[in-house]
Amino acid sequence: MRKNERLKGKTVAITGSSGGLGEQIAYRCAARGANLVLLARNLKKLKQMAKNIREKYGVDCLPLNLDLSRHEDIPAVFRDIFEQVGHIDVLVNNAGYGIFAEAKDVTPADVEGMFAVNVVGMIVCTKEVIPSMRRRKNGHIINISSQAGKLATPKSSVYSATKHAVLGYTNSLRMELAGDDVFVTAVNPGPMATNFFELADPSGNYVKNIGRHILSTERVSEQVVDAMLKKRREINLPGWMNVGSILYTLFPSLVERLGKKAFFKK
Template identity: 70%
Template sequence: MMNERLKGKTVVITGATGGLGERMAHLCAASGARLVLLARNKEKLEQITGQIHAQHQSACLPVVLDLSRHEDIAPVFQSILKQTGAIDVLVNNAGYGVFAEAGDVALADLQGMFAVNVVGLIACTKEVIPSMKERRSGHIINISSQAGKIATPKSSVYAATKHAVLGYTNSLRMELSDFGVFVTAVNPGPMATNFFDIADPSGSYVKNVGRFILRADKVAQKIVDAMMTRQREINLPVWMNAGSIAYTLFPGLVERLGKRAFFKK
């Protein structure tokens, strides 16, 4: 399905070389958007850009950017704005997780997750806010996680980063509400992407929750359909979001009843 609101709009997607980011890129291109794709891997970026040109005849600019190198973010976004004239939609999709118990998590992994998932996301967003406010138009979409609503064992640091993303997103939404700029948080549960190559190299978590894993193309379609609308959150799957609501209301009960399931990482 196409989103007519995206025709001629410039959409910037971080973490665009696989999984959810790649699927969103194709859907945006099919809707007539001009794309700017950001990722660390130049070869994969060029490959995906070529596919988008061939399949959709859509303008697509590949930009190499490592979000953990925070000093590179401002000049990259200034260059994008100079080349495109405006950024209509920013999708902060880049991020990763490492599953480990709180006492075992490596300091490098802790710093890395916060550097990319939180500081990198905020730094990218900071670069588009002034122009969106000035134009009184735009949409910032932050990919968070159901882990940002329900923290579970072995994901303490990852969950902390996603709690931070949700807090930032909720504040940002209120700040920009009078400027015609939309802000959406996306909170998916486990999704079939290369995320688990790093988070769960043993494959045990994926094996345990396999039948509940979301398809990236389904999540991507929900996000693209919501672009340039005032949708506050996208929560998938529905049953997991119901669990997060129950957790907000009855945290002790949910922790007690769900303990066995929570330890399946």
């Protein structure tokens, strides 16, 4: 089956879809004939995106406000989705953010905020789609994690902790749903060219230090969309960074010693 045919007429819901990777995923899905549910806090931007997508690709596109830190509101949003579109074939848990700071400087509000969005919000959204996917014996849950979930580095202790949690949850969920023909994929990109670093690193030092290694959202989104409704365990980008993560699993002390200088480039 050609990749365009696989997504044609399917419904893809994407959190954090008002910009960056989520926005790129949305447009690529629409280009392949998928109907979309766009979820983010910036409803004005989502409505404009939905208008553009409908006009350009002729697919259905439902924009809805969703603040992942407001966990009590999430079930009502998904009830609205199911009432309007019937079911979700692919859920992309993309929303998330990070703050780079030494552990001694991270505030309790920063910790609570990152875990509320990156972990708890993602889990609550996933919980809402599991029953219908299980009933239909079909579906795909894609969780955007990070290479930081595999290889923690200085000044990202809390962000890395949230992404470790995302990977732990994703790996457990994959096994739980395997018998129901529901696919679960973790996406682990390295640094991407998005507005993520405007909050994570306001100084701009990190982007300046690793500029040539930053991934484009176009490249990552292409791989994510290509994997939809396929049995794919993980997507790891870039390859050389994932090699580092694998080596870290095997030889943690050696990697920490040899990579110390590079790790402190934030």
